[in-house]
Every structure is written in C-alpha cells, then in structure tokens.
Amino acid sequence: MRSDRAPLGLKIAAGAGLAFMHLPIVLIFVYAFTTEDKSYQWPPPGLTTKWLAVTWNRPDVWEALSLSLRVAAISTAIALVLGTLCAAAVSRTKFFGREAISLMVILPIALPGIITGISLRSAFNLADIPFSFWTIVLGHATFCVVVVYNNAVARFRRTSGSLIEASMDLGADGFQTFRHVILPNISTALLAGGMLAFALSFDEVIVTTFTAGQQQTLPIWMLEELVRPRERPVTNVVAMMVALVTLLPILGAYYLTRGTDTVAGQGK
Amino acid sequence: MKTAAVRFKGVSRHYGPVRAVDEVDLSIAEGEFFAMLGPSGSGKTTCLRLIAGFDQPTAGEVTIFGEDAGGVPPYKRHVNTVFQDYALFPHMNVLDNVAYGLMIAGMPKAERHKQAEGALELVALPGFGARKPSELSGGQRQRVALARALINEPRVLLLDEPLGALDLKLREQMQQELKDLQRKLGITFIFVTHDQGEALSMADRVAVFNDGKIVQVGKPEDVYYRPEVPFVADFVGSSNVLPPHVVEKIAGNWTHASVRPEAVSLVDAGLGVDGLHATVHSTAFLGTATRVSLDLDGFSMVALLPKGTRIPETGEQVHVKWSPEDLHLMDTA
Numbered sequence: 385m386r387s388d389r390a391p392l393g394l395k396i397a398a399g400a401g402l403a404f405m406h407l408p409i410v411l412i413f414v415y416a417f418t419t420e421d422k423s424y425q426w427p428p429p430g431l432t433t434k435w436l437a438v439t440w441n442r443p444d445v446w447e448a449l450s451l452s453l454r455v456a457a458i459s460t461a462i463a464l465v466l467g468t469l470c471a472a473a474v475s476r477t478k479f480f481g482r483e484a485i486s487l488m489v490i491l492p493i494a495l496p497g498i499i500t501g502i503s504l505r506s507a508f509n510l511a512d513i514p515f516s517f518w519t520i521v522l523g524h525a526t527f528c529v530v531v532v533y534n535n536a537v538a539r540f541r542r543t544s545g546s547l548i549e550a551s552m553d554l555g556a557d558g559f560q561t562f563r564h565v566i567l568p569n570i571s572t573a574l575l576a577g578g579m580l581a582f583a584l585s586f587d588e589v590i591v592t593t594f595t596a597g598q599q600q601t602l603p604i605w606m607l608e609e610l611v612r613p614r615e616r617p618v619t620n621v622v623a624m625m626v627a628l629v630t631l632l633p634i635l636g637a638y639y640l641t642r643g644t645d646t647v648a649g650q651g652k
Numbered sequence: 653m654k655t656a657a658v659r660f661k662g663v664s665r666h667y668g669p670v671r672a673v674d675e676v677d678l679s680i681a682e683g684e685f686f687a688m689l690g691p692s693g694s695g696k697t698t699c700l701r702l703i704a705g706f707d708q709p710t711a712g713e714v715t716i717f718g719e720d721a722g723g724v725p726p727y728k729r730h731v732n733t734v735f736q737d738y739a740l741f742p743h744m745n746v747l748d749n750v751a752y753g754l755m756i757a758g759m760p761k762a763e764r765h766k767q768a769e770g771a772l773e774l775v776a777l778p779g780f781g782a783r784k785p786s787e788l789s790g791g792q793r794q795r796v797a798l799a800r801a802l803i804n805e806p807r808v809l810l811l812d813e814p815l816g817a818l819d820l821k822l823r824e825q826m827q828q829e830l831k832d833l834q835r836k837l838g839i840t841f842i843f844v845t846h847d848q849g850e851a852l853s854m855a856d857r858v859a860v861f862n863d864g865k866i867v868q869v870g871k872p873e874d875v876y877y878r879p880e881v882p883f884v885a886d887f888v889g890s891s892n893v894l895p896p897h898v899v900e901k902i903a904g905n906w907t908h909a910s911v912r913p914e915a916v917s918l919v920d921a922g923l924g925v926d927g928l929h930a931t932v933h934s935t936a937f938l939g940t941a942t943r944v945s946l947d948l949d950g951f952s953m954v955a956l957l958p959k960g961t962r963i964p965e966t967g968e969q970v971h972v973k974w975s976p977e978d979l980h981l982m983d984t985a
Binding site for chain 2: 544546547549550551552553554555556557560564565568569
C-alpha cells in the first residue's frame with residue numbers, strides 16, 4: 385500500500401473524527417470561564433476567572449476531592465502489592481490452575497462495572513459490612529489490581545529467570561535480590577500500572593455508586609451537581625481539574641513504558 | 653588424599669517420573685578443570701544446578717569441600733556460576749555488574765569499583781565499566797559474566813555452556829583463554845557442554861552423561877580412544893560402533909566394538925575384512941580429508957580418507973579394512 389500521502393477526503397474525515405471526540409472537552413473548559421451561570425449559552429457572553437475562586441471556597445468540593453484522592457491512593461497501594469505478588473507467582477512458577485487464576489485476576493476489568501458493583505453490594509450486605517470509605521476502596525481495588533497485574537506480568541515475562549539466580553549465586557538473599565535486581569527491573573512497569581490504576585480509580589462512577597454509603601467521590605459529586613446545579617460553572621472547573629489529574633498520570637505511564645520494549649535479561 | 657572439591661554420593665534428582673539425574677557418583681578434585689559432556693537432557697546441567705544450589709537432590713548427598721551442601725542456599729555457597737545467557741543485570745553498567753557480589757558483601761563503593769576494574773583487566777576488558785550490557789557484543793558479555801563470577805574468589809567456578817552463543821572463531825579463542833585463566837587462578841572449573849571437541853580440548857577430565865547417568869569418566873584421551881560403552885564411542889569420538897552380528901563375525905566373544913573413521917581405509921576385493929561388503933552412500937570434501945559414508949550390510953559407517961587417496965564414486969561397491977589395533981572392543985551391553 386502506498387502510504388506517503390493520504391487523500392484529502394481521508395484527512396478531513398480523520399480530522400472530523402478527532403474533533404468529534406475532543407471538541408466537547410474543550411467546551412467544558414470554556415464554560416468553566418463563562419460569566420453566565422444559569423444556562424450554557426454559546427458563545428459565552430464574557431469570560432471570567434471568578435469560578436476558580438468560588439470553587440476554591442466550596443467545602444463540598446474539597447471533601448469530594450479529598451475522598452477521591454484517598455480512595456485512589458489506597459486502592460493503588462493495595463493493587464501494587466497484590467498485583468505484583470500475583471504477577472510474580474503466575475510468571476515465575478508453574479502450578480495447577482495457573483491459567484485459571486490468571487483469567488480470574490483479569491476478569492473484573494472485563495466484566496461490566498455494574499456487575500462488579502451489584503455483586504460487591506450484595507456481598508457486603510450479606511456479610512453485614514456497613515458501607516464506608518473501605519468498601520469504596522475494596523471496590524476500586526478489584527479493577528486496580530488488574531491494571532498493575534497486567535503491567536507487571538508483561539515485564540516479568542521479559543525478565544530472564546537467570547537474573548534472579550545470578551543474584552543469589554553472587555551472595556544476595558531473597559530480600560537483597562528483590563531490592564537490587566527485581567525491583568529495578570519492574571519499577572517502570574509498576575509505576576505505569578500504578579498511575580493507570582490511580583487514574584481509573586479517580587474517575588470511577590459505577591462501582592462507587594454501589595459500594596459507597598453517604599460519601600461522595602468527586603465524579604459522584606459532579607453527577608449530583610448536574611442534576612441539582614448551584615453555580616453551574618463550578619462543575620466545569622472541577623471537571624477540568626479531574627481531566628488534568630487523570631490525564632497527567634496516563635501520559636506519564638505512556639512515556640514510561642514506551643521505550644522499554646526490550647528490557648531485562650535479553651542477554652544473548 | 654585431599655578432600656574433593658565437589659563430591660556426589662548416589663545423587664538423584666527426579667521430577668515426577670522423569671529421572672533428570674539418576675544415582676550419580678562423582679568426585680572432582682581441587683584445581684581440576686572438569687567437563688560434563690552429554691546431549692541435551694542428559695542431566696549435566698541439572699548436576700551443575702545441584703552444585704550451585706539452585707536445585708536440591710531428591711536423594712543422595714552433594715558435598716562441597718567436605719561439607720554437606722544439603723539445604724544450603726546458593727548465596728551461602730563458595731561457588732559462582734557463569735550462566736548460559738550470561739544473566740548480566742540490564743539496569744546496571746558493567747562495573748556495577750562485576751562489583752555486585754562485593755556490594756552485597758558490604759564493601760565500600762570506591763574499593764569495590766577498584767577491584768571490579770582489576771577483574772575487567774583480568775578478562776581483557778579494561779575501561780568498559782561505564783557501558784551497559786546491551787552495548788556489548790556476545791563475547792564481551794561472556795567476559796563480563798566471567799569477571800563478575802571470579803571477583804568473589806569462588807572455590808569452584810561453574811560454567812554452563814558458556815561458549816554456546818559465540819561464533820566459531822570467538823569460541824576457539826575463548827576456549828584457550830578460559831584454559832589459561834584456570835591455570836593462572838588454580839580454581840576448580842566445572843564446565844558443562846554438549847560439544848565434545850570443547851570438552852576434550854579444555855578439560856583435565858571429562859564425565860560423559862547419558863539419560864541422567866554418568867556413563868564414563870576419564871581423561872580426554874581415555875574417553876576418546878578407549879570408550880567403555882558404545883554411547884561414548886558414538887557421542888564423543890563419532891566412532892563407528894559395529895553391531896553385534898558384525899562383531900561376532902570378526903572378534904568372537906566380544907559384544908561391542910568401535911573403529912574410528914580415520915582408521916578405516918578402502919581396499920581392493922580380497923584385502924578387506926572378511927565378508928563385509930560396502931556401498932558408497934555419499935562423499936563430502938572437508939579440505940584436509942574426505943568423509944565417505946558407507947552402507948555396510950544394513951548399517952552405516954563413516955570413513956575419513958586423507959588427501960591423496962582415491963575417492964570412490966557414490967554407489968560404488970568397496971571393501972573396508974582397519975588395523976587390528978584400531979578395533980576397540982567393549983564388553984558392556
């Protein structure tokens with residue numbers, strides 16, 4: 385196929401597709417600075433930055449943001465530990481039911497969130513666990529583990545097993561080997577997985593709806609605001625923040641894993 | 653008698669029904685250059701892993717300098733390994749790779765780097781410390797792996813097919829260097845290979861493995877010229893192992909016999925071994941000699957004819973002959 389020059393029609397179609405995906409986001413950003421707060425009027429009658437200050441002074445925004453950050457941080461931490469351990473077990477050893485376990489770990493991200501949410505909710509009810517911060521964390525951890533696991537398992541597969549043996553052979557015990565050889569080799573994969581997990585958790589709505597009690601994470605708060613708006617552009621300011629907070633880690637993860645296709649122990 | 657550097661007493665390593673190593677007895681002297689030779693899957697690498705401590709025997713006892721190694725983890729053994737894939741740490745530069753063992757032992761940075769420089773000089777790679785393993789050629793990585801193992805002053809150095817990934821010319825050069833290095837350092841080298849030429853040219857003694865057992869241990873000349881079983885004759889010397897019905901005809905009550913390809917000559921009718929008729933199957937010119945594959949009463953045989961002899965045509969009927977002293981007789985099954 386000739387690929388040096390695309391026909392004009394295709395270029396326009398591609399541009400239109402990209403615009404369709406990204407223009408609405410730009411609209412959200414623009415409305416964060418509008419002077420008019422009753423209806424979304426286009427074009428905005430004037431621009432102002434006063435909504436940034438208004439948002440800053442709204443305690444409900446701060447509460448929701450803080451809850452979201454804490455939930456994302458703790459579910460990511462849980463996911464890092466469990467996902468790495470699971471990846472190590474699946475890629476380093478052979479045991480009965482290994483493939484089944486691998487599938488069961490990945491399943492939560494393939495299942496619709498609503499299924500995960502409903503099943504967790506009924507499980508919590510059955511076990512008489514009151515909905516709290518920790519039930520949200522558990523709900524998020526189910527899919528955060530998958531992201532970390534996927535990243536770690538890919539890196540483990542590319543890391544030669546003889547590196548670990550070499551380290552042991554040179555006098556390092558299990559802990560020293562983990563610290564000096566395993567961790568440096570999987571660190572970028574863990575960082576990437578952790579960032580993705582954090583971003584996923586930060587803007588998660590469906591599972592959170594089912595596992596949260598009275599608390600509102602930031603995305604849930606936004607949903608409420610759309611239904612019962614006060615000072616509409618505040619929602620837009622928050623949306624802008626969420627977009628930035630989730631975009632940066634995802635970009636970071638992309639750059640971290642991009643150049644590392646050929647790593648670790650391809651020592652031939 | 654001095655304590656053996658490594659001794660196996662009835663050592664077995666079974667993986668379920670698979671007998672990777674089966675009741676091996678072995679004694680390797682201090683300062684010896686010892687080769688474990690055998691086809692893949694014959695148990696030689698498993699034996700090496702038992703010495704290094706990566707694997708534990710299911711039965712029997714491995715002793716290293718008289719001490720039972722049972723349950724001793726790899727990091728507590730005075731044994732170092734050069735891995736087949738070199739296993740250099742990709743996230744460290746060459747100097748830190750070489751200094752790894754010293755770093756783990758707690759030696760300060762300046763001192764261990766100085767020693768690592770020295771070790772790199774020993775393997776003829778001075779000044780390569782700042783490079784990453786990915787920037788080195790196969791032969792250079794091999795040398796770094798060697799320096800990384802030797803810097804810990806092991807009492808036994810294990811080498812797992814260390815030359816397997818190198819091209820022919822480099823391999824021959826490294827064979828010589830390894831041998832010189834071993835003489836210079838006086839450390840016991842245990843070397844695993846499937847290449848009989850490599851084992852014979854480098855080692856003081858060779859153990860030939862087949863199906864998890866050692867079938868013969870001895871000096872290279874013994875293994876090459878005086879194989880005790882047909883497998884050794886075939887695998888080590890590429891000898892012609894004669895089948896029982898032929899042996900019976902020419903040597904009476906022995907069960908097996910072998911004859912080396914270069915000892916076989918082709919002669920006129922009436923001068924050859926009685927009752928052996930051969931057909932030329934194919935010929936191959938090797939430079940200094942020509943290899944002739946023969947079909948001899950239903951089994952194949954190889955003759956290596958020196959330059960200057962008449963080379964028969966494919967399909968030609970010939971007669972084979974060898975001196976009685978070139979016929980090596982074995983009485984094991």
